[in-house]
Amino acid sequence: MTQDDSIYSLIALDIDGTMIGDDREVKPELVKAIARVKETGAVVSVSTGRTLTPALKIARESGASGPVICFQGAMTFDQVTKSALRHERLEADLAIRAIEGLKSSVPEVMMFLGDDVWVEKRSDWTDGYGQRMGVDIRDTDSLLNMADQLPTAIVGVGEPDVVGPLVLQLHKQMNGSALVTHSLPMFCEVEAIGAGKDLAVEHLANSLNISQDQVIAVGDGKGDQSMIKWAGLGVGIAGGHPDVLAISDRIIATPEERGLTHLLEELLEDGKLGPAQTGIN
Known part of the structure; x- marks a missing residue:
């Protein structure tokens, strides 16, 4: 205070x-x-x-x-x-759990690795995000196969009425092993617990x-x-x-x-x- x-x-x-x-x-x-x-x-x-x-x-x-x-x-x-x-980076097993949990509920999942953002499928939203933020959007066949590269964050993007409950659900599923945050109504972000x-x-x-x-x-x-x-x-x-x-x-x-x-x-x-x-x- x-x-x-x-x-x-x-x-x-x-x-x-x-x-x-x-x-x-x-x-x-x-x-x-x-x-x-x-x-x-x-x-x-x-x-x-x-x-x-x-x-x-x-x-x-x-x-x-x-x-x-x-x-x-x-x-x-x-x-x-x-x-x-x-x-602070996500260990591979936590990155996998985050990717799987997000993909089951929201249409857009992004992996933040180095200076780039990786996605499995491009959309107008992800391309627009890259332009607004000044970051490169990269394509991959499988985010899960990249989990061992220790990403900084995994972010799911969806409708606020879906993302809100998802944050609580994923927080419970991670059981204190990762930080699950909600900076914007459409974002569910997962980072290492030390973040x-x-x-x-x-x-x-x-x-x-x-x-x-x-x-x-x-x-x-x-x-x-x-x-x-x-x-x-x-x-x-x-x-x-x-x-x-x-x-x-x-x-x-x-x-x-x-x-x-x-x-x-x-x-x-x-x-x-x-x-x-x-x-x-």
Whole structure:
């Protein structure tokens, strides 16, 4: 929970519905606010369910130069060294169970492996996804035969009224052996149990010698809930997932109403941002 005298040194930002709205554009006023935040010595990182390539694109456009947390926390990528600081992958048996469980319920199943997305059958939706996200869609005769390559994530795409119950069903079937998340109503995502935005943000904070109470996490979706709950100051977005709003310390306006920009400007004005304090573990 937030404390009035806290100075925050790490800000972890979800992308979709938090940094950008339906127009998918990073607004100039947010870029300016993030630049001012960095001048205080605080670190700004994106923390998203997106894959690495589209996550890096938004990070660069916004000026969020801290390590990029992507794949719902399964990977943390250092923009300076251009290497992964952390990468949790699905073991083959878990990937097989995820593929089989998803294929039985939804029409689209994608395997995220390296910088590419693999599918058994192309569709207008998968091709459109590749274009929107800037990733290559690859074809394979069998995702199951690729399970031993240790994918970062398996994602099923379907109608929200099917995906919602599927998330609960697959979570039960995995029995704690994998992380089953639901960042968007049409996505059922399966990652290694070591993934999760909370674990990724915690690992990043520890590596930067930043304590939990010095961390701000901002997001709107179910996949953001864990990091918002973990952070010293957890911030939800108006109209976001009810579970997120219920555990948020603060709720701000949508990207269309410049909610995140106003939050950062307020923190700057109040002198609440700064570098990590030495000696903090």
